[in-house]
Amino acid sequence: MKRIMYVLQGEDGSFYWKSDSVSSMHGLNKDFEHAYLFKTKQGAEQRKKLPCYSKCIIKEVELKLVK
Numbered sequence: 001m002k003r004i005m006y007v008l009q010g011e012d013g014s015f016y017w018k019s020d021s022v023s024s025m026h027g028l029n030k031d032f033e034h035a036y037l038f039k040t041k042q043g044a045e046q047r048k049k050l051p052c053y054s055k056c057i058i059k060e061v062e063l064k065l066v067k
Contacts, residue, residue, distance in 0.1 A: 002064045005037040006044040008056040016053060028056075037061060 008016035015035035019025035038044040
């Protein structure tokens with residue numbers, strides 16, 4: 001089983017992250033482990049509309065369940 005999700009990646013290779021508990025906590029972090037995975041490309045595009053993320057690119061991430 002696999003699923004496609006999306007991340008925002010900055011020019012310096014950092015990834016968009018956001019807090020699960022406080023919606024106003026977000027930013028860019030070099031660690032992919034903390035990258036926020038958007039369920040849809042449209043969701044990533046909406047966040048990219050904020051000026052601080054306008055230069056980010058949207059990347060597809062394939063999640064695959066392994067045994």
